[in-house]
Amino acid sequence: GDSNTITLGATINYTGAAPALGQTLTRTDLTTITNSTLVLQKQVRNLTQGGAWGNSNQAKSGDVLEYKISYTNTGSQALNTLQVNDATPAFTTFASAVCGSPLPASLSACVVSAQPTVGGVGAITWSFTGSLAPNGTVGEVTYQVTVQ
Numbered sequence: 001g002d003s004n005t006i007t008l009g010a011t012i013n014y015t016g017a018a019p020a021l022g023q024t025l026t027r028t029d030l031t032t033i034t035n036s037t038l039v040l041q042k043q044v045r046n047l048t049q050g051g052a053w054g055n056s057n058q059a060k061s062g063d064v065l066e067y068k069i070s071y072t073n074t075g076s077q078a079l080n081t082l083q084v085n086d087a088t089p090a091f092t093t094f095a096s097a098v099c100g101s102p103l104p105a106s107l108s109a110c111v112v113s114a115q116p117t118v119g120g121v122g123a124i125t126w127s128f129t130g131s132l133a134p135n136g137t138v139g140e141v142t143y144q145v146t147v148q
Contacts, residue, residue, distance in 0.1 A: 004031045027090045037075025043068050059147045070140045078131035088121045092145035100140035106133035
């Protein structure tokens with residue numbers, strides 16, 4: 001039942017335009033946990049500019065951003081039928097998605113079961129085989145996008 005809401009914003013200023021053009025855009029991201037034993041943490045880094053992992057970043061058109069979603073089972077029981085879902089952020093296009101390596105020992109496989117075409121937008125899903133062991137077992141998945 002826990003949830004976290006974050007409003008993301010981008011200000012775009014077009015250089016060389018007469019008159020000057022710009023706009024500010026926002027998007028709300030809502031994460032809801034239905035069972036408090038699974039903890040998800042999402043971070044981003046700018047690969048083009050050599051940025052470090054963080055909760056926010058700056059980018060310009062053409063930059064490649066990499067997102068990492070860490071998943072942790074903090075509960076006392078294994079989690080079965082694990083899937084991680086995300087989507088390309090606004091004003092970006094999909095480049096690639098991979099499962100983290102190595103997988104936690106209790107998971108036998110991970111596949112990217114849904115993704116947009118390269119240059120497209122939309123949902124990304126990682127599906128796991130096996131159970132995520134309890135008591136702090138951690139894994140991660142990543143994907144890359146290009147800023148429009």
